[in-house]
Amino acid sequence: MMNSIEENQIINSLVKDFNRSPLQINQLHSSDSELIRLKTNDNSILTVTTDSIVEEIGLGLYDDPYLIGWMIVMVNLSDLAAVGADPLGILISEILPNNLDDDFKNKLQKGISDACNANGTYVLGGDTNFGDQLILNGTAVGIISGGNVISRVGCKPDDILYTSGNIGSGNALALTKLVYKSEQEYKYKPMARLREGKLIRKYTNACMDTSDGVISTLDQLMRLNNFGFTFVDNWSTSLETNSKILFEKYNLPLWLLLAGQHGEFELLFTIPKSNEIDFLKSASDINWNPIKIGKATKQCEIILPIYEKKVSLDGQKIRNLANITDLNISKYLQSLLDLDKSFRQ
Amino acid sequence: MMNSIEENQIINSLVKDFNRSPLQINQLHSSDSELIRLKTNDNSILTVTTDSIVEEIGLGLYDDPYLIGWMIVMVNLSDLAAVGADPLGILISEILPNNLDDDFKNKLQKGISDACNANGTYVLGGDTNFGDQLILNGTAVGIISGGNVISRVGCKPDDILYTSGNIGSGNALALTKLVYKSEQEYKYKPMARLREGKLIRKYTNACMDTSDGVISTLDQLMRLNNFGFTFVDNWSTSLETNSKILFEKYNLPLWLLLAGQHGEFELLFTIPKSNEIDFLKSASDINWNPIKIGKATKQCEIILPIYEKKVSLDGQKIRNLANITDLNISKYLQSLLDLDKSFRQ
Numbered sequence: 282m283m284n285s286i287e288e289n290q291i292i293n294s295l296v297k298d299f300n301r302s303p304l305q306i307n308q309l310h311s312s313d314s315e316l317i318r319l320k321t322n323d324n325s326i327l328t329v330t331t332d333s334i335v336e337e338i339g340l341g342l343y344d345d346p347y348l349i350g351w352m353i354v355m356v357n358l359s360d361l362a363a364v365g366a367d368p369l370g371i372l373i374s375e376i377l378p379n380n381l382d383d384d385f386k387n388k389l390q391k392g393i394s395d396a397c398n399a400n401g402t403y404v405l406g407g408d409t410n411f412g413d414q415l416i417l418n419g420t421a422v423g424i425i426s427g428g429n430v431i432s433r434v435g436c437k438p439d440d441i442l443y444t445s446g447n448i449g450s451g452n453a454l455a456l457t458k459l460v461y462k463s464e465q466e467y468k469y470k471p472m473a474r475l476r477e478g479k480l481i482r483k484y485t486n487a488c489m490d491t492s493d494g495v496i497s498t499l500d501q502l503m504r505l506n507n508f509g510f511t512f513v514d515n516w517s518t519s520l521e522t523n524s525k526i527l528f529e530k531y532n533l534p535l536w537l538l539l540a541g542q543h544g545e546f547e548l549l550f551t552i553p554k555s556n557e558i559d560f561l562k563s564a565s566d567i568n569w570n571p572i573k574i575g576k577a578t579k580q581c582e583i584i585l586p587i588y589e590k591k592v593s594l595d596g597q598k599i600r601n602l603a604n605i606t607d608l609n610i611s612k613y614l615q616s617l618l619d620l621d622k623s624f625r626q
Numbered sequence: 627m628m629n630s631i632e633e634n635q636i637i638n639s640l641v642k643d644f645n646r647s648p649l650q651i652n653q654l655h656s657s658d659s660e661l662i663r664l665k666t667n668d669n670s671i672l673t674v675t676t677d678s679i680v681e682e683i684g685l686g687l688y689d690d691p692y693l694i695g696w697m698i699v700m701v702n703l704s705d706l707a708a709v710g711a712d713p714l715g716i717l718i719s720e721i722l723p724n725n726l727d728d729d730f731k732n733k734l735q736k737g738i739s740d741a742c743n744a745n746g747t748y749v750l751g752g753d754t755n756f757g758d759q760l761i762l763n764g765t766a767v768g769i770i771s772g773g774n775v776i777s778r779v780g781c782k783p784d785d786i787l788y789t790s791g792n793i794g795s796g797n798a799l800a801l802t803k804l805v806y807k808s809e810q811e812y813k814y815k816p817m818a819r820l821r822e823g824k825l826i827r828k829y830t831n832a833c834m835d836t837s838d839g840v841i842s843t844l845d846q847l848m849r850l851n852n853f854g855f856t857f858v859d860n861w862s863t864s865l866e867t868n869s870k871i872l873f874e875k876y877n878l879p880l881w882l883l884l885a886g887q888h889g890e891f892e893l894l895f896t897i898p899k900s901n902e903i904d905f906l907k908s909a910s911d912i913n914w915n916p917i918k919i920g921k922a923t924k925q926c927e928i929i930l931p932i933y934e935k936k937v938s939l940d941g942q943k944i945r946n947l948a949n950i951t952d953l954n955i956s957k958y959l960q961s962l963l964d965l966d967k968s969f970r971q
Contacts, residue, residue, distance in 0.1 A: 327672060329767055331717040335755035372676040374719075374763045410680040413758050418719045420765035422674055 324427030330360040331420040332492075338415050340608065342458050342543065346385045349417060350392020351470065356492060357421035358400055358473035359546040363490040364431050365482025366423030368475065370405035371397065376416040377409065400475055428482065434505050435486035436551035442510055442575040444519060445474045445481070445548040448495050452541030453524035456531070459610040467527070471546035477569055481550050484560040488550035493600075495539040498549050499583050500596030511584040511591075512575040519572045521545070534621045536587055540599050541617070551577055592624050669772030675705040676765040677837075683760050685953065687803050687888065691730045694762060695737020696815065701837060702766035703745055703818035704891040708835040709776050710827025711768030713820065715750035716742065721761040722754065745820055773827065779850050780831035781896035787855055787920040789864060790819045790826070790893040793840050797886030798869035804955040806876070813868070816891035822914055826895050829905040833895035838945075840884040843894050844928050845941030856929040856936075857920040864917045866890070879966045881932055885944050886962070896922055937969050 334353050337343045343352060354371055361368050373393060377386070397403055405422070454469040474490075481488055487506060491498045499510050517525070517535050524538055552560050564571050578584070583594040599620075606612035679698050682688045688697060699716055706713050718738060722731070742748055750767070799814040819835075826833055832851060836843045844855050862870070862880050869883055897905050909916050923929070928939040944965070951957035 327714070327767070329674070329717060329750060329765070331719050331751060331753045331763075331765055333719050333721065333753050333755050333763070335721055335757050339757065369672070372674060372765055374676050374678050374765075376678065376680055376761060405674060406676060408676045408678050408763070410678050410761075412680050412684065412761065416721060416755075416757065416761065418676075418678070418753070418763045420674070420676055420717055420719075422672070422767070 326366075326425040326430065328361060328364055328366045328423045328425055329420060330357055331418065332356045332360065333416060333418040335414070335416050336608070337543075338417075340459060340610070342455055344458070346388035347392040347395075348469070349415075350389040350394075351396045352392075353417040353419045354393055354396035354400075354421075355471050355473050355546060357419040358396075358402065358475060359471070359490045359492060361421050361423040362474040362478035363488050363548055364423075364425065365429075365478040365480075365488075366425045366475075367479070368400060368402040369422045369424060370403040371422070372405055372420040373407040374418040374420075375407065375409050376412040376414065378413065378415055379411055381415065400473055425482075431478075431482050431485055431488045431550075433487055433489045433502055436502070436506050436508060436577045437486065437553065438508055438577050438579040440486065440551035440553050440577040441557055441573055442499075442549065442551055442577060443571045444491070444495075444574050445477045445550075445569075445571060446545075447519060447521035447524075447572070448491065448545050448547055448574075449520045449524035449528075449538030451491075451543040451545040452494060452538050453521070453527050455541055455543040455610075456527065456533070456614075460614055461531070468523070473546065474548045476567065477564075477571075478548060480560075480563055480567065480569070481548060483563070484552050484556040485550040486553060488548055491544040491547050491549055494542045494544045495549065496583065496594060496596060497542055497600050498544070500600055502549070503581060503583060503596065506577070507581060509578045509580045509582040509584070510575050511578050512586060513573060514586050516574055516585065519574050534587075534618075536585060537614075537617050537621070539585075540594070542600070542603055588625055590624070671770040671775065673706060673709055673711045673768045673770055674765060675702055676763065677701045677705065678761060678763040680759070680761050681953070682888075683762075685804060685955070687800055689803070691733035692737040692740075693814070694760075695734040695739075696741045697737075698762040698764045699738055699741035699745075699766075700816050700818050700891060702764040703741075703747065703820060704816070704835045704837060704893075706766050706768040707819040707823035708833050708893055709768075709770060710774075710823040710825075710833075711770045711820075712824070713745060713747040714767045714769055715748040716767070717750055717765040718752040719763040719765075720752065720754050721757040721759065723758065723760055724756055726760065745818055770827075776823075776827050776830055776833045776895075778832055778834045778847055781847070781851050781853060781922045782831065782898065783853055783922050783924040785831065785896035785898050785922040786902055786918055787844075787894065787896055787922060788916045789836070789840075789919050790822045790895075790914075790916060791890075792864060792866035792869075792917070793836065793890050793892055793919075794865045794869035794873075794880075794883030796836075796888040796890040797839060797883050798866070798872050800886055800888040800955075801872065801876070801878070805959055812872070818891065819893050821912065822909075822916075823893060825905075825908055825912065825914070826893060828908070829897050829901040830895040831898060833893055836889040836892050836894055839887045839889045840894065841928065841939060841941060842887055842945050843889070845945055847894070848926060848928060848941065851922075852926060854923045854925045854927040854929070855920050856923050857931060858918060859931050861919055861930065864919050879932075879963075881930060882959075882962050882966070884930075885939070887945070887948055933970055935969070 343349045357371055358368055450469055454467050457463040457467040489498050503509055520538055528535055583596055584591050585594055602616050606616055688694045702716055703713055795814055799812050802808040802812040834843050848854055865883055873880055928941055929936050930939055947961050951961055
């Protein structure tokens with residue numbers, strides 16, 4: 282099941298000869314952030330995660346150095362958020378082209394610094410090298426101080442599916458930057474949901490961040506849990522306002538805001554019905570409004586109500602589109618529009 | 627003082643706006659591996675370090691995929707060794723060119739796997755991306771379970787300077803791969819000195835790995851401690867045998883095995899005289915023979931006995947040579963040979 286996704290195949294193939302630490306709690310694919318029980322303490326868990334920014338820069342999706350710096354921190358902290366950890370800090374490895382000017386570098390570092398400050402965390406160290414392309418790698422380290430451990434696995438049919446905030450902004454950015462090359466900057470500045478992740482940890486039985494977009498995330502959860510998901514009828518109210526306006530302006534189907542593979546770094550998680558009242562009360566106590574977008578189902582499908590039908594989305598097809606279309610964004614968008622056309626028939 | 631080295635300048639400039647974690651024990655430049663006191667335990671320290679392999683691949687120094695995999699683990703574990711840590715594992719981030727064949731990838735992963743197994747440690751996670759160049763990044767995580775904390779700072783005049791093993795192999799590899807492009811493979815397979823690092827930690831007052839070669843390492847230690855170093859008269863007995871044979875074959879001065887900036891990943895450390903007997907006894911108990919190569923001195927110079935003189939090596943000049951000669955290896959070697967000529971006069 283995992284192997285029908287090329288990304289999973291690549292990962293499985295790369296790690297196939299590795300031994301796995303007996304101290305590591307999570308299985309391959311089953312957590313956003315690696316979990317290592319600390320020998321030295323009774324309950325604490327050390328969590329570490331690594332993520333690079335390469336293609337986003339190469340494609341021109343991130344061309345603002347401040348955003349690049351901001352994102353290398355946020356993508357990693359978002360993985361810590363997905364396991365409800367307190368961050369200890371982040372290591373940043375930078376590969377810089379020789380011709381990079383100081384202004385660019387300063388903005389890059391400012392983005393890193395601001396993103397750390399915004400989350401009360403720190404750059405702990407790093408590494409600098411020079412190469413042909415600008416490439417950033419981050420490794421975040423966090424501590425989970427006892428209590429529940431979240432993974433991506435554990436949801437059950439009829440669990441309620443929530444998102445930590447409005448969705449679609451990642452794909453709205455991709456549309457403006459890559460397709461319409463609009464002069465108007467689309468405001469994109471995700472915040473890792475660390476505070477929310479710590480609360481979610483008490484009530485959820487599966488959680489994952491939407492770094493690859495909502496459908497990719499649900500598809501991964503579906504494959505890991507062997508359960509499907511059905512969106513609520515009014516799912517489009519969960520969309521981020523400016524993203525929705527943008528897609529309407531260009532006459533693009535709104536569900537593509539879920540299908541595109543550049544995410545908004547929200548948390549997608551399931552809450553058992555029995556926990557829902559307590560969960561919502563705790564969320565309200567911290568002035569946070571999680572958004573109900575669907576529920577888990579016995580049937581292994583992702584069902585989206587559109588065009589007055591219950592459309593079954595082919596997660597495998599949608600996730601592999603980026604590879605099939607060879608990262609050509611016009612082809613990629615056209616393939617999604619072809620899919621949309623088939624739903625309307 | 628730190629700023630006369632371009633590498634330090636770059637690092638200082640990059641981190642200048644970052645806040646530093648109140649939990650981080652080591653200062654900037656003062657440790658091979660970042661040290662974070664764990665809140666959750668009375669004595670344990672979490673240590674994390676990150677290092678990439680970029681230029682080594684770009685220049686052709688590492689062209690064997692197995693070696694590349696082996697090295698991305700070893701360079702990071704070597705930093706853990708330098709602080710006397712027990713590794714918890716490593717995160718590996720890979721940027722792969724699209725055209726990389728499976729055989730290459732398999733050998734790469736085998737190198738990673740073998741290097742972990744050889745040290746009883748594990749790949750904890752990672753990240754894969756695609757780009758123009760093959761680039762590997764590793765982040766190692768370790769625990770120091772109480773007792774002394776080693777840093778690079780703390781040595782005193784008359785402390786004895788030791789290396790954990792024979793030196794020169796990194797620069798011997800560079801000579802065969804980059805200058806003479808020899809068909810004969812020079813056997814280069816460093817082992818992180820984890821076992822030795824844990825023992826060193828009990829006795830040393832400054833330790834650093836020789837990832838950038840011996841002179842660069844001593845120069846960095848000199849700048850951090852404000853003390854110099856004098857090599858013993860018979861320093862050349864510390865050279866790795868095949869490296870020495872190779873340099874003699876090509877009529878190259880042996881001290882270039884110390885000066886070149888591709889290291890052998892041994893540990894360079896100082897032992898106070900009062901600890902020396904106990905240290906050597908403990909080393910002998912684990913069948914390890916540390917090699918005495920010099921001592922710390924009040925005067926802030928690196929003194930090497932060659933050509934029947936006490937030559938003062940200009941660490942700043944030698945370390946910056948690689949940048950001045952723009953990574954052109956023939957120019958770089960010629961600059962070192964010019965320096966050697968000046969010593970003979």
